[in-house]
Amino acid sequence: MKTVTINRRQMLRGAGGVAVGLPFLPSLVPVKAYAANVAFARVPRFVAITTEHGGISWPNMFPSSAALTNSQEILPGFTARWGALKATFEGNDAVLSPVLRAPATLLTPRIASRMNVLRGLDIPMYMAHQSGAHLGNYSASGGESQTLRNLPTIDQVMAYSSSFYPTLDGIRERVLYHAGKYGLSYNFSVPSKRTGGVQATRPVYSAKTLFEQVFPPPSALAPLGTTPIVDRVLERYRSLRNSNSRLSSGDRQRLDDHIERLADLERKLRARSSSSCSVTPTLPNDGVGTQSTRARPDLMVKQYAAITEVVAMAFACGVTRVALIGITDTFSEAAGDWHQDYAHQWHIPVKQQALAAAVQRVFQSVVLELARKLDVEEAAGVTYLDNTLVQWTQECGWATHDNWSMPVVTVGGAAGALKTGRFCDYQNQNPRALLIAGAASQTRYGGQPIHSGLTYNRWLGTALQAMGVKPEEYAQEGMFGYAQHYPNAKFSKTWVPGVAESANAPLPFLT
Numbered sequence: 356m357k358t359v360t361i362n363r364r365q366m367l368r369g370a371g372g373v374a375v376g377l378p379f380l381p382s383l384v385p386v387k388a389y390a391a392n393v394a395f396a397r398v399p400r401f402v403a404i405t406t407e408h409g410g411i412s413w414p415n416m417f418p419s420s421a422a423l424t425n426s427q428e429i430l431p432g433f434t435a436r437w438g439a440l441k442a443t444f445e446g447n448d449a450v451l452s453p454v455l456r457a458p459a460t461l462l463t464p465r466i467a468s469r470m471n472v473l474r475g476l477d478i479p480m481y482m483a484h485q486s487g488a489h490l491g492n493y494s495a496s497g498g499e500s501q502t503l504r505n506l507p508t509i510d511q512v513m514a515y516s517s518s519f520y521p522t523l524d525g526i527r528e529r530v531l532y533h534a535g536k537y538g539l540s541y542n543f544s545v546p547s548k549r550t551g552g553v554q555a556t557r558p559v560y561s562a563k564t565l566f567e568q569v570f571p572p573p574s575a576l577a578p579l580g581t582t583p584i585v586d587r588v589l590e591r592y593r594s595l596r597n598s599n600s601r602l603s604s605g606d607r608q609r610l611d612d613h614i615e616r617l618a619d620l621e622r623k624l625r626a627r628s629s630s631s632c633s634v635t636p637t638l639p640n641d642g643v644g645t646q647s648t649r650a651r652p653d654l655m656v657k658q659y660a661a662i663t664e665v666v667a668m669a670f671a672c673g674v675t676r677v678a679l680i681g682i683t684d685t686f687s688e689a690a691g692d693w694h695q696d697y698a699h700q701w702h703i704p705v706k707q708q709a710l711a712a713a714v715q716r717v718f719q720s721v722v723l724e725l726a727r728k729l730d731v732e733e734a735a736g737v738t739y740l741d742n743t744l745v746q747w748t749q750e751c752g753w754a755t756h757d758n759w760s761m762p763v764v765t766v767g768g769a770a771g772a773l774k775t776g777r778f779c780d781y782q783n784q785n786p787r788a789l790l791i792a793g794a795a796s797q798t799r800y801g802g803q804p805i806h807s808g809l810t811y812n813r814w815l816g817t818a819l820q821a822m823g824v825k826p827e828e829y830a831q832e833g834m835f836g837y838a839q840h841y842p843n844a845k846f847s848k849t850w851v852p853g854v855a856e857s858a859n860a861p862l863p864f865l866t
Contacts, residue, residue, distance in 0.1 A: 399770035399822045400676045400743040401513060402666065402725065405489045405539055406717050407683055408694070408710070409749030409762070410701030413803060415453045415711040416753075416762050417474050418778050429863045432787070432851040435475070435808075437779040437864045442467050454711055455764070457719040466726055468776040469740060471765040471865065475781030475808030478758035479846035482751075485758070486537040489748045490679075491815045491838040492553070495541060503839045505553035506831070509815050510677050511542035515549070516824045520676070527569045527674040533662055534558035535683035558681070562661035569665075569674040609732065613671060652686045652713075656720040663721060667728035670739055682721060687713035698755045702799045714749070718764070722747045726766045744769035744821055753800065759790065759846075761811050772821035772866065779864045782806040788849045807849040812836030813858040817865065826859050835859060 423436035442449040442462060449462040455472065456462065478488060480499040487495030490508035494500055513519045514529035523529075532540055538558060544551030559565055596602065596610055659682065666678040689697060689709045700706035722745065729740035745766040752760045760782070768775055782788070783806050791805040815837035819829060829837060836858030842850070 397737065397742050397770040398676065399519075399772065400670050400678075400739070401510065401769075401818070401822055402678045402680065402743060402745045403490055403510060403539070404680045404717075404722055404725070404745065404747045405486075405682060406714060406747070406749045407535065407537070408698040408755060409714070409751040410698050410707075410710055410753065410755035411454060411714055411749070411762065412701075412707055412711075412753055412801070413474070413760075414801070415707065416455075416714075418451050418455070418472060420780070422778050423780050426784070427863065430851055430853040430857060432783075432785050433854070434784045435779070435781045435863060436784070437777050440467050440470055440472060440776050440778050454715045455718055456715060457723050461719065461723045461727060466723065466730065466766065469726070469766055469768060471763075471773070471775055472778045473763040473765070473781065473814065473862070474760055474779070475783075475806070476761050476763055476811045476814050477808050477846060478761060478811045479807070479842035480758070481756070481843065482758050483756050485750055486539055486681075487541050488758070488811075488838075489539055489750075491812075492541045493838050493841070495538075495555075499841065499843060503841055505541060506838060507542045507546070507549075507553060508540050509819055509829075509837055510540055510679055511546065511556065512819060512829050512837075513677055513822050513824060515542075515546050516828055518823045518825060518828060525673050526676070527571070528669075529675065529677065530556075531565060531569060531666060531669055531675045531678040532556065532558045533560065533562075533565055533679065534681035537681065539679050539681050558679070562658070562665050565662060565665045565669075569669045569672075612731075652688060652716055655685050656716070659721045660724055663725040663728055666725060667731075667739070670729065670743065671731070671733075680721065680725075682717055686716035686720070689713075701753075701755050718747070722764065722766065729767070740766065741768045742770040743767040744773065744818060746818060753805075758811075760805065760808060763811075763814055769821040772823075774865050777864060779862070781808040781862070783808060783849075783851065785851070787851070790845065790849055807846050807854075809854060809862065810836060810840075810858050812838045812840065813860070813862055816859060817861045820861055821866075830859070 418440065422438040422441065424438040426434055426436045428434050440451060442451050442464070444450065444459060445456075447458055448456050449459040449467070450456040451462070451467065451470075451472070478493065480493075482488060482493070482500045483497030485493070485496035485500070487493070487508060488500070490510055491512075492506050492508050494503040494505045510530050510532075520526065520529065530540065534540075538555040540556040540558070541553050542556050543549050544554055559568065592610070592614055596607060602610075659680070662680055666680070669675045669678070687693070687697075687709060691697070697706050697709055701710060725745060726740055729743055729745075730738045733739045733742060747764040747766075749762055751758055752762065765773070765775075785806075788806040788808075789804060790807050791800060812834070813836040816826065819837060820826070834840060835855045840855055840858075842855070
């Protein structure tokens with residue numbers, strides 16, 4: 356029996372032009388007379404969430420190593436480990452680690468089964484501060500990386516890939532991009548031709564602006580709220596809902612729920628407040644990142660809740676498939692200079708506790724909140740989260756300014772491209788790979804032996820391939836995986852043959 360595959364955008368064209376507000380409605384997909392089966396075409400989506408600084412110790416960041424019950428030689432002389440993610444419970448919280456914890460109503464077994472936690476992914480050079488390295492532009496940093504050439508970041512590679520965006524029909528923004536104090540995204544000055552210098556792309560700083568980018572008012576000059584988005588499609592929505600005999604009861608409910616969420620989001624973004632507005636975030640030069648703002652993480656939680664709502668609704672309405680959310684270091688009540696007094700003092704227990712508490716808020720209030728909003732049915736048995744790869748990364752690893760063992764947390768199945776529910780440790784357990792040990796380890800790393808692992812480049816390539824972008828579309832001379840290859844001597848002397856050369860393949864244990 357022949358299977359007919361139809362994508363969501365094709366279906367929406369035949370649904371009266373209500374594309375701005377409709378989810379996929381299986382009962383409206385045309386079925387030919389010979390009773391062909393209709394397959395829902397799963398469309399992958401990508402979100403990168405980034406956190407400044409980092410400096411979170413392994414006992415705080417990662418699950419217990421006791422969970423790593425499986426080991427495998429992935430290269431001659433290179434043994435890595437993995438195990439299943441399984442939360443424990445402390446009071447009302449589900450706990451994977453001190454940072455990866457949240458109320459059990461949010462960190463549910465279902466969400467945990469769609470997560471991956473990755474350890475042992477190295478950027479094998481000294482970078483000091485970085486912003487572009489999260490997504491593959493290592494040169495947008497300090498230290499040794501300044502000698503490298505600028506590259507487009509993987510969000511922009513996806514955005515201009517015909518494999519990822521085979522059509523731009525209905526797409527209002529290739530990338531929906533919010534940033535904190537520092538930029539994350541880079542591309543060619545003429546991106547469609549991949550020519551010109553690589554430069555920073557321009558982010559926006561408020562949920563209101565994000566919303567208007569993908570759901571613009573009737574006039575580009577009209578303020579948000581002049582004509583509500585839902586009002587502009589309501590008549591056609593009613594006609595589709597009430598007069599189409601093929602619309603099933605399940606699709607009718609799906610349509611009602613979707614329109615209600617869209618209307619509720621717009622209502623929140625049109626709301627005005629006499630106090631500091633927590634729904635429409637302000638520009639970064641008004642105090643974001645300063646002591647006064649950092650003392651109100653409750654306002655930051657509400658600010659990013661609005662941003663994640665816009666991203667979730669934009670994905671559901673099919674107006675973009677890539678989003679970036681850059682988070683400043685403002686999820687803490689701690690007084691003083693966050694960089695000097697806390698990030699630089701990561702090895703002092705009381706400072707480490709403050710860092711870990713701030714990053715835990717990001718996990719709960721941004722990463723899990725977005726996952727919850729995406730975990731809404733897109734088609735029978737499949738949610739938007741199942742079709743999305745949410746990547747959360749930090750500026751550095753255990754030690755501030757060092758980029759070995761960059762923590763990567765993912766949520767979502769990338770439209771079936773990735774296995775989930777795993778804690779993977781890519782540090783090579785071979786003694787030759789030992790990077791840090793001895794007296795310095797005893798005092799600054801709690802006696803933890805730290806081995807070199809696989810390269811972060813390989814994760815970036817894995818993410819691109821999970822989104823359907825093939826290596827031949829992004830590979831450049833001198834690259835293994837994605838991003839340039841520049842290991843310093845500390846790393847290269849610990850590697851076995853094949854660590855760099857194998858980086859074009861997806862990471863082990865995930866595919």
